[in-house]
Amino acid sequence: MFEVIEVPAEAFPKLMESYLSGSYRVYLIVEEMPEKKIFSCKECGKPFEAYPPDDIYTKASLTKTDDCVERTYECSNEKPHKNTVYWAKASPKVFMKTD
Numbered sequence: 001m002f003e004v005i006e007v008p009a010e011a012f013p014k015l016m017e018s019y020l021s022g023s024y025r026v027y028l029i030v031e032e033m034p035e036k037k038i039f040s041c042k043e044c045g046k047p048f049e050a051y052p053p054d055d056i057y058t059k060a061s062l063t064k065t066d067d068c069v070e071r072t073y074e075c076s077n078e079k080p081h082k083n084t085v086y087w088a089k090a091s092p093k094v095f096m097k098t099d
C-alpha cells in the first residue's frame, strides 16, 4: 500500500512524533531534481537537449508564463533552428514513507 498525502510544514513535527512513538520506520523520499530534457524542434522535429538554467527554474514549458526564464536552444539539424524554452519555478517534492 502506498499513499501520498500532502502535509503542511507546521504539522510535520507532530506527525513525525506520532510515527516515531509507534513502531514505524520512517523514510523521507525526495523527488529527484530534473536534469536535461529532450524536446523536438518546432521547425523540423529533430531532437535537442535542454538543461534547466538553475535549481529553481526547472519546469520546462514551450509557452511563456509570468515568472519564467527564457532560453534559446538549437536543434540537431545540419542547419539548426532556434527553439525557445521557458523555465518556470518548481519546488522539489519531499515524500515521507512509513512501514
Ligand SMILES: [Zn+2]
Binding pocket: 041, 042, 043, 044, 045, 046, 075, 076, 077, 080, 081
Ligand atoms: Zn530544427
